[in-house]
Amino acid sequence: MSTNLYDHAYELEKAMRNSEEFKHLLAMYEDVANDNEASTMFDQFRNVQLKLQQKQMEGRDITEDEVMEAQVIANQVQENEKVSRLMEAEQRMSMTITELNKIIMAPLNELYGSMA
Amino acid sequence: MSTNLYDHAYELEKAMRNSEEFKHLLAMYEDVANDNEASTMFDQFRNVQLKLQQKQMEGRDITEDEVMEAQVIANQVQENEKVSRLMEAEQRMSMTITELNKIIMAPLNELYGSMA
Numbered sequence: 372m373s374t375n376l377y378d379h380a381y382e383l384e385k386a387m388r389n390s391e392e393f394k395h396l397l398a399m400y401e402d403v404a405n406d407n408e409a410s411t412m413f414d415q416f417r418n419v420q421l422k423l424q425q426k427q428m429e430g431r432d433i434t435e436d437e438v439m440e441a442q443v444i445a446n447q448v449q450e451n452e453k454v455s456r457l458m459e460a461e462q463r464m465s466m467t468i469t470e471l472n473k474i475i476m477a478p479l480n481e482l483y484g485s486m487a
Numbered sequence: 488m489s490t491n492l493y494d495h496a497y498e499l500e501k502a503m504r505n506s507e508e509f510k511h512l513l514a515m516y517e518d519v520a521n522d523n524e525a526s527t528m529f530d531q532f533r534n535v536q537l538k539l540q541q542k543q544m545e546g547r548d549i550t551e552d553e554v555m556e557a558q559v560i561a562n563q564v565q566e567n568e569k570v571s572r573l574m575e576a577e578q579r580m581s582m583t584i585t586e587l588n589k590i591i592m593a594p595l596n597e598l599y600g601s602m603a
């Protein structure tokens with residue numbers, strides 16, 4: 372890779388690490404990790420999500436029981452303030468990453484757009 | 488998004504646009520676009536690839552005829568110097584993007600790694 376690209380990628384990585392978004396996400400993770408109830412709930416929620424995602428990717432059917440289970444945990448999770456703040460922080464970070472990608476990938480998107 | 492993140496993302500975008508990798512990809516695209524035979528072949532190859540990818544994503548079966556068709560076009564494409572150089576340039580760019588993502592996403596990967 373061009374040295375210049377590397378350098379700017381590392382600058383962006385540093386900016387990411389020092390950003391409000393990332394520091395906030397880190398703090399919200401710590402709040403959850405230091406609370407047994409919140410942490411257990413969050414792990415359960417994540418596991419159920421991963422399981423459903425994997426089944427979907429493999430083209431397997433998701434049962435009604437599994438949908439119910441996911442809904443119950445999603446409801447519990449929303450009522451736990453620490454977990455729901457963490458999920459908000461994750462969503463904000465995910466939006467930031469989408470925006471970053473849009474900026475960085477603009478040259479390629481323009482190129483492919485012009486070829487269509 | 489933090490101003491600092493935006494600024495560094497735009498710096499990286501500029502570096503991307505001025506990188507050897509991108510300029511080379513652009514030049515290889517132009518070589519293909521200005522050559523009717525190469526351009527037609529490349530469009531055919533891309534269309535077959537997109538069709539197979541879409542079928543795969545929708546969980547539909549790919550027929551033997553389709554696999555054959557894809558192989559025939561892939562062979563033709565490899566024998567056309569302009570198209571094969573473009574495909575090499577695309578592969579190089581794709582590796583660069585993978586490396587960039589690895590650098591930029593390191594803070595998040597560390598965070599998620601520590602939670603596992």
Ligand SMILES: [Ca+2]
Pocket residue numbers: 404410411414602
């Ligand atoms: Ca935990």
Ligand SMILES: [Ca+2]
Pocket residue numbers: 486520526527530
């Ligand atoms: Ca064309």
